[in-house]
Every structure is written in C-alpha cells, then in structure tokens.
Amino acid sequence: MSTHRFAVNVTPKPGILDPQGRAVEGSLDHLGISGVSAVRVGRRVELTVDAADEPGALAIVERLAGELLANPLIEAYAIESIAGASSTSASPPTAAPATAGERHA
Amino acid sequence: MTVRIGVVVFPGSNCDRDTVHALAQAGAEPVELWHEEASLQGVAAVILPGGFAYGDYLRAGVIARFSPVMRSLAEFADGGGLVLGICNGFQVLAEAGLVPGALLRNRSLRFLGREVSISAERLDTLFTHALTDAGPLRMPIAHGEGCYFADDATLDALEADGRVLFRYVDDAGERAAEDDRVANPNGSLRAIAGVMNAAGNVAGLMPHPERASEAILGSEDGAGIVRSLVESAAKAVGERRVTVGV
Numbered sequence: 001m002s003t004h005r006f007a008v009n010v011t012p013k014p015g016i017l018d019p020q021g022r023a024v025e026g027s028l029d030h031l032g033i034s035g036v037s038a039v040r041v042g043r044r045v046e047l048t049v050d051a052a053d054e055p056g057a058l059a060i061v062e063r064l065a066g067e068l069l070a071n072p073l074i075e076a077y078a079i080e081s082i083a084g085a086s087s088t089s090a091s092p093p094t095a096a097p098a099t100a101g102e103r104h105a
Numbered sequence: 106m107t108v109r110i111g112v113v114v115f116p117g118s119n120c121d122r123d124t125v126h127a128l129a130q131a132g133a134e135p136v137e138l139w140h141e142e143a144s145l146q147g148v149a150a151v152i153l154p155g156g157f158a159y160g161d162y163l164r165a166g167v168i169a170r171f172s173p174v175m176r177s178l179a180e181f182a183d184g185g186g187l188v189l190g191i192c193n194g195f196q197v198l199a200e201a202g203l204v205p206g207a208l209l210r211n212r213s214l215r216f217l218g219r220e221v222s223i224s225a226e227r228l229d230t231l232f233t234h235a236l237t238d239a240g241p242l243r244m245p246i247a248h249g250e251g252c253y254f255a256d257d258a259t260l261d262a263l264e265a266d267g268r269v270l271f272r273y274v275d276d277a278g279e280r281a282a283e284d285d286r287v288a289n290p291n292g293s294l295r296a297i298a299g300v301m302n303a304a305g306n307v308a309g310l311m312p313h314p315e316r317a318s319e320a321i322l323g324s325e326d327g328a329g330i331v332r333s334l335v336e337s338a339a340k341a342v343g344e345r346r347v348t349v350g351v
Contacts, residue, residue, distance in 0.1 A: 016254070017292075019210050043163075068171070071164060071200065073207045074254060 004049050004057040005082040010070045011042035045069050046082065054081075108339040111138040111148035113178070113194075115169045120155035120191065120315060127315035128152070131328065131335040140172040150187035150338035151178060153194025155247065155313055165208065165250045166196030175201060187231060187338050188307045192248055195299070195309030204302050204309045205263060206255035208248075212292030216249040220324070221290055223271045223298045223312055224278060230301065231337035232270060232308045236329035241278050243324045244317035246290060251311040253293035253300075260295055271299035271310050 012018045020041035028036050047064075051057035061079050070077040110133045114121045125135040136148050140158075145151065158169035169175065175197070182188050182203055190198035198204045211217055222241035225233045236242070255263065263269050273281040273289040273296045281288030281296040289296045291311070299310030314327025 017209060017212065017252070019212050019214050019252075023214055068167065069163070071167070071207055073256075074209065 001050055002053060002057070004051065004054055006047055006049065006057070006061045007080050007082055008045045008047070008061065008065045008069050008077055009042060009080070010045070010065075010075050010077045011040055013074055013076050016074050042075075043069075107132065107134045108150075108335060108342055109134045109136050109146075109148045110335065110338055111136045111145055111151040113138045113140060113151060113153050113174055115140045115156065115158035115172065115197075117158045117160055118154050118156035118193070120193075120313065123313075124152050124154040124191070124315045127318040127328070127331045128335065130318060131331045133335045133338070138174055140169065140174045143173040143177045145174070145177050145181055149342045150189070150334055151181065152334070153178075153188070153190040153197050153309075154315070155192030155194060158193055158197060161193075161250070164200065166193060166198075166200040169193075169197045170201045179203065182302075182307050185304065185306050185341075187334060187341060189232060189334055190307075190309035191313055191315065192246075192251075192311055195311055196250060198307065198309045203307050204300055205259055205268075206253055206297075206300060208250045208311070209252040209254045210250050211248070211252055211290070213286060213290075216247075217251070217290050218247040219245065219290070221246050221298075221312055222274050222276070222278075222288065223310075224274045224280075225271055226269050227267055230270065230305060230308075230333075232301065232330060232333050235333040235336055240326070241274050242314075242317075242326035242329075244312045244314055244327045246312050248291070248311055251291040251293065253291075253295075253297040253311075255294065260297075263297075263300060264295070266303065268301050268303065268305075269295070269297055269299075270301050270308055271312070272296040273298050 018040050021039040024039045049057040049060050065077045110128050112121050112124045114137050128135040196208045199207050224240040225236050275281050275288040301308035314330040317324035317327035319325050
C-alpha cells in the first residue's frame with residue numbers, strides 16, 4: 001500500500017454562466033485594478049488516498065471526481081498529484097510527477 | 106382507499122412537514138421516509154421536499170443523491186413510479202440525473218425568498234391535470250441555486266418533447282425574459298421553472314406549490330399541483346402499474 005495526495009480542481013465549463021466569477025470581476029473597479037477579465041470561480045478539493053499504487057489511487061480519485069466532486073453537465077475537473085506529499089511504504093519517497101493525470105469531464 | 110404518498114426526509118429538509126400537510130389536505134396519507142432507510146414502504150408516489158439537504162455542501166442536492174433512499178427511488182422511478190421534487194428536491198433529482206439539466210447559482214448571487222408567477226406549459230400531465238388553467242400561478246420561491254441550465258440541444262429537445270412543465274411569467278402572463286430579474290428571479294434559461302423526464306413520471310420545480318396550497322397561506326394556486334400528484338398516484342394504484350417499493 002502507498003499513500004498519495006491529490007488535488008481536484010473543479011471549474012465551471014467554458015460557456016457556463018458563472019455569477020461568482022462575474023461578481024469578482026465587478027469588484028475589480030473598486031480595487032483600482034483594470035485589465036482583468038474572464039474570471040471563473042471554482043473549487044479545489046485536496047485528499048489523501050491509500051491504494052496499492054499510484055494508478056490505483058488515481059482511478060479512485062477519477063471516480064470520485066466524476067461522480068461526486070464535479071457535475072459533468074456544468075463543471076470540468078483536473079486532477080493533480082500534490083508534489084512531495086506522496087509516500088510509499090515499500091520505498092522511500094521519490095519526487096512525484098508534477099501532474100499525475102489530467103482529464104476534463 | 107386513501108393513497109399513500111412518501112415524503113423523503115433528509116438531514117436539512119425543512120419543507121417536509123409543509124408537504125405532509127399539503128398532501129393530507131389533498132386527501133392522501135403522507136408517509137415520511139427517512140433518507141437512511143432504503144424502504145419506500147409501498148407508497149404510490151414520492152415527493153422530495155424543499156430544504157437544504159446535507160447543508161447544500163459541495164453542490165445543492167449532490168450529497169443527498171447518494172442516500173440509501175435515493176437508490177430505491179431511482180428503481181421506483183425506472184419502474185414508472187411517480188416522483189416530484191420541489192426546490193431542493195428538484196436539485197436532488199437533477200444531481201441524480203432523474204430529470205435533465207442542472208440548477209446553478211442565482212444570477213444575482215442572492216438567496217431569494219418571495220412570491221413568483223409561473224404558468225403550466227401543459228395541463229395533460231400527471232403533475233398538472235388537476236389545475237383548472239395554466240395560470241399565472243402565484244407561489245413562493247426560496248432558493249440560492251435555482252437558475253435552470255441545460256445545453257441548447259437539451260433545451261430544444263425538452264421544448265420539442267413538451268417536457269418543460271412550468272415557466273416563470275411576468276404580470277401579463279407572458280414568458281419572462283432571461284434578464285427580467287423580477288419575473289425570472291434566478292435567471293433560468295428560457296424561464297424554465299420546472300421540467301419532467303422523458304417518461305413523464307418524474308418532475309421537478311423550484312417554486313413551492315405546497316406553500317401555496319390553501320387560502321390562509323395567501324395563495325392556493327399550488328394546490329392543483331399537489332392534487333394532480335395525489336390523483337395520479339391513486340389512479341396508478343388502481344391500475345396496479347406502480348412498482349411497490351420494497
């Protein structure tokens with residue numbers, strides 16, 4: 001068994017209305033900031049998975065992301081391995097790849 | 106014989122008692138169904154009531170979707186059983202894929218609790234046949250995520266198939282524009298307030314008919330929707346075509 005740490009980044013799909021993003025954009029004037037557009041507000045979920053190996057852990061996160069964390073009708077998600085956070089009981093920790101997997105629903 | 110109709114109670118449901126009351130007023134025997142029990146207790150129809158199931162964490166309705174009762178409900182619906190989702194119940198049905206589309210954050214970003222006008226697009230469905238006319242029907246909304254969304258192809262198909270059940274309308278009774286924040290309070294696409302599935306046995310709407318089901322509440326325009334469900338359920342029992350929940 002090994003332990004893997006992931007982050008799932010959930011964002012509104014392109015073209016989907018994002019009132020939160022629009023509200024953030026609307027506040028920029030008050031900050032005296034210009035030149036910022038296309039603000040999209042999403043959600044980041046970090047989690048730790050115990051599995052036989054990294055692909056096994058990733059498969060669990062894929063299922064979790066597709067069925068629960070994101071609604072595929074309106075949201076896309078991207079899974080990233082959080083570098084340095086993974087550990088393996090059988091061998092000392094090695095540098096995790098920057099991106100373990102990425103898929104857009 | 107009095108028809109038995111289930112009302113699912115999730116942690117955070119807050120319109121379950123109102124719904125029970127409205128069902129009793131309409132002549133049904135309400136049966137509360139706790140979300141952790143898979144049994145539907147042999148009811149002839151099920152209402153998913155309004156509220157904030159599981160605190161609306163993550164997305165409104167999504168956690169509730171995985172309750173034991175929802176697995177039974179999906180089988181019940183597949184077998185032709187009548188299911189109506191009101192407000193949060195509509196969000197749960199949409200998350201579960203039992204009705205098409207999704208409910209996004211209101212465009213104003215505000216929680217909205219007030220009366221709206223809707224019209225019934227059809228009076229020949231299991232959920233609307235007891236209405237005397239299409240409306241406008243006055244009833245309250247109380248939600249933060251009620252902006253109906255589906256892609257254009259889905260919206261076209263819903264309209265072509267007559268599966269848009271209710272729309273927000275203005276004072277003149279005309280379909281509200283998407284940017285008319287008075288008549289279409291949450292900015293729903295094509296002013297859609299309620300839809301049903303392809304088979305016509307599962308429907309959801311954001312406004313609360315149960316909160317507008319007797320004159321003392323300020324409107325009884327919603328009573329016809331509750332009564333439609335009760336009568337349809339009674340008829341289904343008579344025809345013995347409802348799958349009895351185990």
